[in-house]
Amino acid sequence: MRGHIGLLRQGAKVIPFFPPDLFEADRQALLDLLYDVGTDEEQRFILGRRTAEFEDLLCRTTGAAHVIACSSGTGGLNLAVQALGIGPGDEVIVPAFCCQPVASSVANAGATPVFADVDPHTMVIDPDNVAELITDRTRAVMPAHIFSIMADMPRINKVARAHGIKVIEDAAVAQGAVLDGVPSGRWGDIGVFSLFQVKSFGTVGEGGVVLTDDATTAQAVRMLRNHGQDGVHRFLHHMVGQNNRFDEIIAAFQLHRHDGFAGRLERRARIADYYSERLVPLADRGVLAPPAGRNGRCYYVYALLVEQREELRAWLAEKGVGTHVYYPRPLPAQPAFSAFAPTGRDLPGARHASDHNLAIPIWPHLTDAQVEYVADSICEFFT
Incomplete structure (x- = not known):
């Protein structure tokens, strides 16, 4: 997937997290x-x-x-x-x-x-x-x-x-x-x-x-x-x-x-494979990538767990890369479900996921250059 990145406008969201043209074709x-x-x-x-x-x-x-x-x-x-x-x-x-x-x-x-609590990695x-x-x-x-x-x-x-x-x-x-x-x-x-x-x-x-x-x-x-x-x-x-x-x-x-579904899904999977190849080595920098591989894998969202989430997110925004934080509060901490919140029982996995998850673009019509640019931008933050 290596190739010429090209010139990308500094500060503009040239690679949005939610693309506006999913169904243009x-x-x-x-x-x-x-x-x-x-x-x-x-x-x-x-x-x-x-x-x-x-x-x-x-x-x-x-x-x-x-x-x-x-x-x-x-x-x-x-x-x-x-x-x-x-x-x-x-x-x-x-x-x-x-x-x-x-x-x-x-x-x-x-x-x-x-x-129930969730696994702190998956x-x-x-x-x-x-x-x-x-x-x-x-x-x-x-x-x-x-x-x-x-x-x-x-x-x-x-x-x-x-x-x-x-x-x-x-x-x-x-x-x-x-x-x-x-x-x-x-x-x-x-x-x-x-x-x-x-x-x-x-x-x-x-x-x-x-x-x-x-x-x-x-x-x-x-x-x-x-x-x-x-x-x-x-x-x-x-x-x-x-x-x-x-x-x-x-x-x-x-x-x-x-x-065309199988082809779009395979494209998402290949993007995920590439991200994992590039980002798994950042584990010692506080970046936990999803488990690599294909068995039991979804390619709807590629979400990292990042210790410096807000700093990385701001950096990527400057680089023109859109990101998304899912579920910034566990469900029991939401006002709608406060009546069902467990008392005297901690949910450390859920809290950790809410505090650290950061999703990066994985839509199927990303170009190879765009995918490489996203990975390069993340790696650059830590170097």
């Missing part, structure tokens, strides 16, 4: 699809034949028996929690360092999110801490894949089976990742993907996917996403459901983009 295709859906004789804009085709495609590519498309990744977690009958009096173990839907999906069902939920937190009220554990690495699903599943609890796999950031030959989203009783625009298989709006092999769970999720209706008898509500339906335009767009 698909602009005309989107306009054409919008026209096709809008002029279709069916005049079906949600849960139509394109949604069914998209669900069938993901069944084939993931191996899941059932795929249910919904309005967002958050919506998918809401559906998963409700489909399992989790509610008041129940507990669900969730990571303390994560995006808030792992906790809100539980709290909104009237259940209690119980916060930043994913610690299976040993999960085992320690299980009580007779525990109904499920919700491991989440984070940034660059999948959660330790073999150990999570072993703990869950030993205690007879369900596994809701939050694979929102990990579509396309594979651990020990098993795709993400396929480890739990229920898996959830997010199609939010900056995700690896993001779209031009919102969207989500629920995956399961259990026919009864799948039927419940399908009804719950559409006000508890069964899809055959309109205005016959079998369950108290949600409006969590999938858009036909989004379905058409994702069908269009799917053939």
Whole structure:
């Protein structure tokens, strides 16, 4: 990936963290699809034949028996929690360092999110801490894949089976990742993907996917996403459901983009490989790169753990490199979840992750020169 860097404007964000042109190459295709859906004789804009085709495609590519498309990744977690009958009096173990839907999906069902600590390097939920937190009220554990690495699903599943609890796999950031030959989203009783625009298989709006092999769970999720209706008898509500339906335009767009997904994911993986090669040697300078390799790796975000985070971030801003800090507070420290914050129990891994994580650009249409420039700029800070 070595090559001529070229002249980059000092002080300007010439390499943004969130690129403004993720879908520029698909602009005309989107306009054409919008026209096709809008002029279709069916005049079906949600849960139509394109949604069914998209669900069938993901069944084939993931191996899941059932795929249910919904309005967002958050919506998918809401559906998963409700489909399992989790509610008041129940507990669900969730990571303390994560995006808030792992906790809100539980709290909104009237259940209690119980916060487990995370591994101080990988930043994913610690299976040993999960085992320690299980009580007779525990109904499920919700491991989440984070940034660059999948959660330790073999150990999570072993703990869950030993205690007879369900596994809701939050694979929102990990579509396309594979651990020990098993795709993400396929480890739990229920898996959830997010199609939010900056995700690896993001779209031009919102969207989500629920995956399961259990026919009864799948039927419940399908009804719950559409006000508890069964899809055959309109205005016959079998369950108290949600409006969590999938858009036909989004379905058409994702069908269009799917053939290029593997290539985009491989590009992200190669960028991650290069960053690891360049940045792992900085460990003695207080920079901890994600574990290198391909097994169980996600390429949604490449997040470092940096002792001098704010100083490095300011340096990169001067160099024109955008960065991002995820989850600057652990979930129990957020006002929304203060009622669920554990008392007398420390969460050092989560606090360390919040205080030190720094994500750098990894979007797939970065050029080799840009990737090299990002790595060079980080290394230059420490020399």
